[in-house]
Amino acid sequence: MARSALLNVMVQAALKAGKSLSRDFGEVQNLQVSVKGPGDFVSQADFKAQKIIHDELLKARPTYGFLGEEAEEIKGTDGAHRWIVDPLDGTTNFLHGIPMFSVSIALERNSEIVAGVIFNPATDELYTAERGGGAFLNDRRLRVASRRVLSDCVIGCGVPHLGRGNHGKFLVELRHVMGEVAGIRRMGSAALDLAYVAAGRFDGFWETALSPWDMAAGILLVREAGGFVSDLDSGTDMLSTGSIICGNEHIHKALVEVVKRPVPTK
Numbered sequence: 001m002a003r004s005a006l007l008n009v010m011v012q013a014a015l016k017a018g019k020s021l022s023r024d025f026g027e028v029q030n031l032q033v034s035v036k037g038p039g040d041f042v043s044q045a046d047f048k049a050q051k052i053i054h055d056e057l058l059k060a061r062p063t064y065g066f067l068g069e070e071a072e073e074i075k076g077t078d079g080a081h082r083w084i085v086d087p088l089d090g091t092t093n094f095l096h097g098i099p100m101f102s103v104s105i106a107l108e109r110n111s112e113i114v115a116g117v118i119f120n121p122a123t124d125e126l127y128t129a130e131r132g133g134g135a136f137l138n139d140r141r142l143r144v145a146s147r148r149v150l151s152d153c154v155i156g157c158g159v160p161h162l163g164r165g166n167h168g169k170f171l172v173e174l175r176h177v178m179g180e181v182a183g184i185r186r187m188g189s190a191a192l193d194l195a196y197v198a199a200g201r202f203d204g205f206w207e208t209a210l211s212p213w214d215m216a217a218g219i220l221l222v223r224e225a226g227g228f229v230s231d232l233d234s235g236t237d238m239l240s241t242g243s244i245i246c247g248n249e250h251i252h253k254a255l256v257e258v259v260k261r262p263v264p265t266k
């Protein structure tokens with residue numbers, strides 16, 4: 001598998017940040033038993049990872065813009081390119097010592113995502129994609145699952161929680177989806193959920209109220225693995241609407257229909 005120079009830069013940044021997160025994750029597991037918990041420590045781990053990624057990417061391409069979860073957006077002098085970065089997706093998992101978190105790095109060119117990397121340091125799984133070049137898990141080429149009926153499918157989702165999202169609306173969506181599928185999973189890292197769809201582990205996924213950095217790299221991974229991705233209105237404004245739904249061609253269509261099914265009247 002030949003990677004472009006740009007993708008290599010992204011991979012190196014993700015691996016380096018992942019190493020830092022891995023070290024800190026070990027400490028977080030120790031801190032679980034302290035009364036104060038690992039909250040501040042995790043914020044520091046997150047900032048540290050973003051700085052590592054920022055420095056690596058900007059060293060290689062100083063003119064590109066940078067949108068990351070942990071700092072104000074930097075507008076680059078090169079108006080065409082922008083990095084979109086989540087240094088730690090799955091923060092709640094990380095905070096609780098659950099090894100399901102990731103680094104997500106995407107490159108946008110003229111508002112189109114052209115490269116994406118998602119790395120789970122706890123499992124050493126590195127997902128990469130370049131537009132037109134396919135999606136990979138480490139060195140293995142990825143393809144979305146080929147199941148055609150929802151009743152065979154495992155579907156990932158995000159669940160709103162205290163202070164976030166529309167709880168009532170989600171419960172209606174869940175009620176409809178749970179009645180049609182073989183299983184529902186909630187992992188807590190949207191970036192990894194999308195990587196799992198690309199890898200054919202999940203047959204589909206939907207979530208709302210996300211930020212661009214949660215999804216940017218994952219969108220390209222799913223597309224390059226042959227999947228369909230849209231927002232919940234079947235447009236392609238995932239990054240601005242914060243909603244996303246995906247799967248193979250058949251499952252995407254079927255899942256949109258079920259998730260959007262109107263609220264029952266009784």
Ligand code: 2AM
Pocket residue numbers: 086088089090091092158159164188189190191207209210211214
């Ligand atoms: P995080 O772990 O970086 O916060 C879980 O449902 C997904 O939602 C994760 O990808 C998580 O990213 C994201 N998420 C959690 N809180 C969020 C918020 N306030 N806005 C946008 N995305 C959020």
Ligand code: CA
Pocket residue numbers: 069086088089090213214
């Ligand atoms: Ca995130």
